[in-house]
Amino acid sequence: MKLYLRNRFIEFDEPVVMGVLNVTPDSFSDGGEYLEIDAALRHTEKMIRDGAQIIDIGGESSRPGAAKVSIEEEIDRAVPIIRNIKDRFETIVSIDTYKERVAREAVLEAGADIVNDISALRFSEHMAETIARLDVPVILMHIKGTPENMQKDPSYTDITAEIKQYFHVNIDIALSKGIKKEKIIIDPGIGFGKKLQDNIEIIKKLSEFKEFEVPILIGVSRKSFLGAISGETNPAEREAETISANLIALMNGASLVRVHNVRNAVKSIKIFKELV
Secondary structure (H helix, E strand, C coil), rough: CCCCCCEEEECCCCCCCEEECCCCCCCCCCCCCCHHHCCCCHHHHHHHHHCCEEEEHHHHCCCCCCCCCCCHHHHHHHHHHHHHHHHHCCCCCEECCCHHHHHHHHHCCCCCEEEECCCCCCCCCCHHHHHHHHCEEEEECCCCCCCCCCCCCCCCCCCHHHHHHHHHHHHHHHHHCCCCHHHHHEEECCCCCCCCHHHHHHCCCCCHHHHHHCCEEEECCCCHHHHHHHHCHHHHHHHHHHHHHHHHHHHHCEEEEECHHHHHHHHHHHHHHCCC
16 A cells, blocks of 8 residues: 655555654643744654654644634744755655645645645635645544534444544545545544543454555554553653554554654564564
């Protein structure tokens, strides 16, 4: 399986590691650490050196209860950093946004390669058409509700079936707007409108999402459901939990893992490849 970018492609014969770069003051794990361009560049260089193949940059927090920021503020946070990264490093960059204008400027003005949309194209009216026109890959994530309300007692009758139906609908919409199937990644949205048992079931049944025949991204890094299982209250101390969940997800069909600590992810995947 391959993901086609504008001038290259990613092969998924081995797991791909996506490094997180939040340029926000309020992200749950690393908010405020990389707002300055120099700090963002140093961290990007480290993640690339440690083995990240994609750097995922977000200018608005999507943690539960997070407040929205304006389009202009999100652009001011993310686009200059993307431009500097693309000028300095040979790496693939994704822009983590659900806003069409942010995505457009990140790609056209700064050189972003992928759009990572937590709403699967649903929160911004012209996002699908813009991504088709830009001809860049898109990550379609499942979310129930919005970041402001998604954790207010979410409920499902059959979570796996409901998420699969969501992807059937939203992949069809993407295709109808001109987005090519070979440019689609899906993400079941761990922690986005899910309770503890929902997250556990998604990971256990991840192989069912292979029916879509597109890469599957999993984002469990340091999330609160891991702490609910292990008892660890500090997100930064949930690295063992993150590694464990990522490796189970890879065994069950994930193609990419989105992580804060790239070095740990890459080392654990080396062991994983030798032992499975």
